[in-house]
Amino acid sequence: MQREAYERLRWRCIRRGLLEVDLALTRFLDETFDRLSEAEQQAFAELADYEDLELWHLISGQAECEDARLAPIVAMLRKS
Amino acid sequence: MNIPVLKFDAVIVGAGGAGLRSAIQLSEAGLKTAVLSKVFPTRSHTVAAQGGVAASLGNSEEDHWRWHMYDTVKGSDWLGDQDAIEFMCKKAVEVVVELEHYGMPFDRTDNGKIYQRPFGGHMSNFGEKPVRRSCAAADRTGHAMLHAMYQRNVKANTQFFVEWMALDLIRDSEGHVVGVTAMEMETGQVVIFHTRATIFATGGAGRIYASSTNAFINTGDGLGMAARAGIPLEDMEFWQFHPTGVAGAGVLITEGVRGEGGILRNSSKERFMERYAPNAKDLASRDVVARAMATEIKEGRGCGPNKDYVLLDITHLDPATIMKRLPGIREISIQFAGVDPIKEPIPVVPTCHYQMGGIPTNYSGRVVVPENGDYNTVVPGFYAAGECACASVHGANRLGTNSLLDLLVFGKSAGDSAVEDLKAGKAHRELPKDAADFSLARIEAINNRKGGASVHEARLAIQRTMQDHAGVFRFADMLKKGVTQILEVEKMVQNLEIKDKSLVWNTARVEALETENLIEVAKATMISAEARKESRGAHVRDDAPDTPEFPNGRNDQEWLKHTLWHREGNKIEYKPVNLNPLTVETVALKTRSY
Numbered sequence: 001m002q003r004e005a006y007e008r009l010r011w012r013c014i015r016r017g018l019l020e021v022d023l024a025l026t027r028f029l030d031e032t033f034d035r036l037s038e039a040e041q042q043a044f045a046e047l048a049d050y051e052d053l054e055l056w057h058l059i060s061g062q063a064e065c066e067d068a069r070l071a072p073i074v075a076m077l078r079k080s
Numbered sequence: 081m082n083i084p085v086l087k088f089d090a091v092i093v094g095a096g097g098a099g100l101r102s103a104i105q106l107s108e109a110g111l112k113t114a115v116l117s118k119v120f121p122t123r124s125h126t127v128a129a130q131g132g133v134a135a136s137l138g139n140s141e142e143d144h145w146r147w148h149m150y151d152t153v154k155g156s157d158w159l160g161d162q163d164a165i166e167f168m169c170k171k172a173v174e175v176v177v178e179l180e181h182y183g184m185p186f187d188r189t190d191n192g193k194i195y196q197r198p199f200g201g202h203m204s205n206f207g208e209k210p211v212r213r214s215c216a217a218a219d220r221t222g223h224a225m226l227h228a229m230y231q232r233n234v235k236a237n238t239q240f241f242v243e244w245m246a247l248d249l250i251r252d253s254e255g256h257v258v259g260v261t262a263m264e265m266e267t268g269q270v271v272i273f274h275t276r277a278t279i280f281a282t283g284g285a286g287r288i289y290a291s292s293t294n295a296f297i298n299t300g301d302g303l304g305m306a307a308r309a310g311i312p313l314e315d316m317e318f319w320q321f322h323p324t325g326v327a328g329a330g331v332l333i334t335e336g337v338r339g340e341g342g343i344l345r346n347s348s349k350e351r352f353m354e355r356y357a358p359n360a361k362d363l364a365s366r367d368v369v370a371r372a373m374a375t376e377i378k379e380g381r382g383c384g385p386n387k388d389y390v391l392l393d394i395t396h397l398d399p400a401t402i403m404k405r406l407p408g409i410r411e412i413s414i415q416f417a418g419v420d421p422i423k424e425p426i427p428v429v430p431t432c433h434y435q436m437g438g439i440p441t442n443y444s445g446r447v448v449v450p451e452n453g454d455y456n457t458v459v460p461g462f463y464a465a466g467e468c469a470c471a472s473v474h475g476a477n478r479l480g481t482n483s484l485l486d487l488l489v490f491g492k493s494a495g496d497s498a499v500e501d502l503k504a505g506k507a508h509r510e511l512p513k514d515a516a517d518f519s520l521a522r523i524e525a526i527n528n529r530k531g532g533a534s535v536h537e538a539r540l541a542i543q544r545t546m547q548d549h550a551g552v553f554r555f556a557d558m559l560k561k562g563v564t565q566i567l568e569v570e571k572m573v574q575n576l577e578i579k580d581k582s583l584v585w586n587t588a589r590v591e592a593l594e595t596e597n598l599i600e601v602a603k604a605t606m607i608s609a610e611a612r613k614e615s616r617g618a619h620v621r622d623d624a625p626d627t628p629e630f631p632n633g634r635n636d637q638e639w640l641k642h643t644l645w646h647r648e649g650n651k652i653e654y655k656p657v658n659l660n661p662l663t664v665e666t667v668a669l670k671t672r673s674y
Contacts, residue, residue, distance in 0.1 A: 007585035011243065011265065014587070015119050015297045017127035020331055022296045023416060052127050053223055060411045078415075 001041055009045050017052040024059050028077055043073050083261075083272055083516045087508065088114045088239075090277040090498055091260060093246040093302060096124030097222070097487035098466025098494075099281030100229035101175075102445075105495025106277075107236035111502060114273060115233070116244045116262055118297060118590075122226045125283055125295045126487070129222030131199065132214035133179075133484035135172035139193040140212040143204060145169040146664060148213065150206045152482060153667040156475025157617035157634065159315065159642070161658040162666060164443040164471040168482075168489045175488040176215055182228040185217050199480045201674070214481045221484065245590055246301060247519040249278065249309040249462070250512065257461035258509050260305070261519040265590060268583035270519060274511055277461055277498035280306065280439060281491065284467035285601040286319075289432035290540075290547035292330045293322065302468040304597025306439045307604065308518075311449060311459065312644040312653075314470040315437035316601065317609035317619045320478055321552040323370040325431025327389035329416035333409060333428060337394060338362045340405050344373065345391045345425065346381040352390075365674075370430040371620065374553035377429070384427065388548075391425035430552035434478055436618065437608075438470035440644065445469070445494025450644065455655040461509075463498055465490040472642065475657075476617020526592045532577030535592045541569045542595070542602045550609045555622045559610040566599075566606045567650075573599040604645040611652050614639040617672075631671040640669075 001009070013025035025048060033041065047055065047070050057063035058074050065074040090106045092099045095117035106113040117124070136143040148169040153160055180186060180194065187195040196212040204211035217224040233240075247261040247270070259275040285300025286292040303313055324333040338344075343362055346352045356372040357364035364372075373390050382388050394402060394409075399422045402410060413421040441464050442448050442456055451457035466487040473486055549562025573595055578588040615624040615633030624633035641654040659666045 003582075004585050007587055008266070011585070011587050011590070012119075015123075016295055017119075017123045017125050017297075019128070019293060019295045019329075020412075020416075023329055023331070026296075051223070052123060053220055060408060060415070062408065 001038070009048060012048050018056055020056050021052050021059070024077055032076060040073060043070050046070060047073055083270055083520075085272045085274050085511070086114070087274045088112050089275065089502055090114070090279065091116065091273040091275045092279040092281055093260060094124070094281035094283060094466070094468070095121035095240065096281060096283050096466065097126040097225055097229070097484065098491035099279070100226065100233055101488055101491025102279050102281060102463070102465055102495035102498070103233050103238045104229060104236060105492055105499055107233060107238040109499040109503075111499065114239050114241055116241045116246050116260075116273070118243065118245055120242050121230045121240065122223070124226060125298055126222040126226050126484075128293075128295065129484050130219045132197065132216035132221050132481045133176060133488065134199070134202065134213050134479070134481040135176040135215055135485065136169070136213055137173055137176065137194060137196060137215070139189060140196045141204070143211050143213055145172065147204050147206060147211065148172065148202075149661070149664075150667055151201055151203055152473060152479050154207065154672055155201055155477055155479035155482075156473070157477055157672050158636070158640065158669050159318075159472070159475030159616060159657055161443075161472050162661040163658050164473050166661040166664065167443040167493075168471075168473050168485060171489045171493075172485055175485070175492060179225065179228060179488065182232045184228040185224055186215055187217060201479045202481075225484065245593060246282075246305065247522070247593065249305045250515045251309055252509055252512050255459065256509055257459060258511060259515075261516050263523075265585060265587075268586060270516060270523065272511065272515055274508060275461070276502050276506060276508055277463065279445075279494050279498060280464040280468055281466045281487075282468045284435040285598065286432045286435060288542055288546045288598055288602045288605065289319075289551075290543035291325050291327065291429045291431040293325060293332050293431055293433045294330075299594035299598050300468070300601040301594065301597045302464065303438060303604070304600040306447075306464075307600040307647040310648065311439060311447060312646045313437060313601075313604045314440040315472060315475070315608070315643050316604040316645055317550075317612050317643060318436035318474075318476050318617060319432050319605070320434040320436065320618050321370055321430045322433050323366055323373060323430050324392055324428040326412065326416045327384070327427035327429045330431050331412055331416045332431065333392060333412065333426060334406075335366065337392060337406055337409060338369075340401065341394070341397055343393045343396075344369070345393050346376045347383045347387065348381065352376050352381070367620070371553040373428075373430055374551055378555065378558070389427040389429045392428045393425035394421050395423060395425060434483060435467055436470070436472075436474040436476065436478055437643075438468050439464040441465070441469045441471050441490070441494075443471055443490075443493065444497040445490050446497050450653065450655060463494040465494040476619060522593070522596065523589070526576055526578055526589060527581055529575065529577045532575040533572040535576055535578065535588065535595050538569065538572045538576060539595055539598065541572060542566070542598055545569055546602055546605065550606050553620055553622065554609060559606070562606045563610050566602055570599050570603060600647060603647075603650065607650050607652065608643045608645050612639060612643060634672075636669055
């Protein structure tokens with residue numbers, strides 16, 4: 001991912017409405033993001049556009065991801 | 081340097097609940113209104129508010145704004161201004177009904193009215209028995225509120241500047257506020273917003289603490305800007321804490337865990353609550369539990385390499401009970417503490433939640449400062465609302481569900497006041513020639529410095545210092561040391577260096593600028609807390625205990641007054657509490673007990 005696109009994505013991960021989402025996305029960026037394929041990185045960026053509550057419900061297992069492209073990233077977020 | 085100037089009637093900094101509410105007033109009055117926000121509006125921290133909003137609608141049973149007022153004054157431990165509290169409690173019904181008309185999906189009763197639920201501290205008939213006063217939209221009240229108000233603003237043609245960071249307040253030689261400087265993150269461009277009214281709605285600054293439930297965004301930008309522009313900050317020693325946040329993360333562990341049999345233990349696995357509350361033990365009130373935890377940590381019986389947390393143990397509970405009765409707790413522990421609570425205890429610490437103090441305003445949302453003996457001199461062109469402001473309705477402690485009410489009522493009234501002042505017809509005042517110089521110099525210093533302190537380390541130093549020295553339970557010696565230490569940390573913040581020098585999308589620079597705001601809030605808190613020698617509401621000192629002469633350690637003869645901290649020279653002064661409501665008689669002083 002190009003620097004500019006990455007930095008924009010980073011800002012949208014480290015400044016959320018919910019602390020839980022801040023923590024989960026920041027950690028994922030720092031520990032996992034670099035190891036992803038380009039398609040997976042794009043899928044993560046799409047997930048990061050979700051609303052905070054929706055995303056937290058997915059990460060905490062209170063909801064299941066119905067989009068097959070994004071589900072593997074949700075699974076990684078849960079484990080990370 | 082040639083800095084672009086954007087001219088608006090009004091600029092609102094912050095697009096959470098208070099900012100969106102005031103923007104509605106301005107835009108619907110036909111004024112050209114800009115709203116600046118670091119993030120997309122519906123991602124503001126208001127989204128985290130689940131509890132509801134208080135209003136004495138009386139839909140479920142008899143209720144009255146005077147009873148709500150009584151509960152609020154009592155909650156504030158009599159430090160709240162009773163004119164502002166009357167104003168807020170009376171207006172509550174109106175702002176909740178308006179919100180309903182904006183499309184807010186409140187929970188409803190069978191006959192279609194807004195459903196109201198009970199909440200801690202909400203009582204009928206002046207403290208007699210619980211009353212159902214909280215209006216909610218399932219467990220997503222804040223979220224629904226942001227969406228309803230954002231849509232309303234879009235309709236009213238409010239102009240949003242998203243992913244912009246406000247830098248500094250612009251005041252002219254007579255002290256009038258004539259706008260702000262701000263930076264667009266995407267380009268790094270600094271711009272002047274030249275306005276007739278400037279409203280701050282920047283939220284709280286809970287990130288000054290190492291353990292905080294606040295999202296990362298809550299860096300007190302409005303408070304930093306106000307302090308740098310010579311506006312004092314009011315009652316900054318008062319912060320609301322929750323006893324059990326996950327150590328190192330801040331995420332809340334609900335009090336229900338102790339209700340289900342969870343036990344707090346220190347480093348020698350002792351159930352220490354037996355010593356502090358022999359009868360109630362781990363089920364003692366929130367204040368008692370938090371103080372006991374802080375004492376254990378202070379006296380060296382904390383756990384972990386730094387002995388800075390205690391353990392919440394539920395390993396003795398049946399796993400089926402944990403899964404059934406405490407949904408989400410196992411996931412939170414695994415995600416943020418790295419432990420499975422079925423097998424290992426959860427590390428927890430008292431955790432900062434809400435800021436009661438802020439930029440001093442009157443109940444019309446106008447910012448007021450002491451001048452020539454008048455404590456309530458209006459700063460022309462400047463307004464503030466929500467958690468960043470201090471009206472003061474929360475005083476020394478906030479009543480549950482009054483935070484969403486505060487942002488609706490004072491967001492609206494700040495907007496109304498700005499409309500009223502602008503309709504009085506004054507043109508834009510001239511911009512000072514050096515309007516952007518101060519902000520540009522700050523950015524340049526951060527960009528060019530070599531061999532300075534890292535932003536990450538400076539932030540940790542602020543957070544550690546505040547957590548250790550001005551936490552939920554305060555000790556005279558620790559506060560004294562804390563003042564010296566936070567002034568040392570300030571030197572670090574004055575010397576920040578960033579490695580990334582790029583202009584566009586430089587998040588390191590934004591974080592450095594945020595840290596310069598955090599330090600102002602941290603100093604204000606530490607110095608105000610050290611100076612107040614009594615216990616009151618959320619400010620509890622070990623050396624101001626509960627005695628017959630001073631119940632709960634509160635000393636009204638000496639300390640029934642608001643703190644004002646000035647950045648210049650770290651000077652403290654005090655102003656009287658307004659005990660006179662607008663139309664009813666005062667809620668007379670008495671001991672606060674529940």
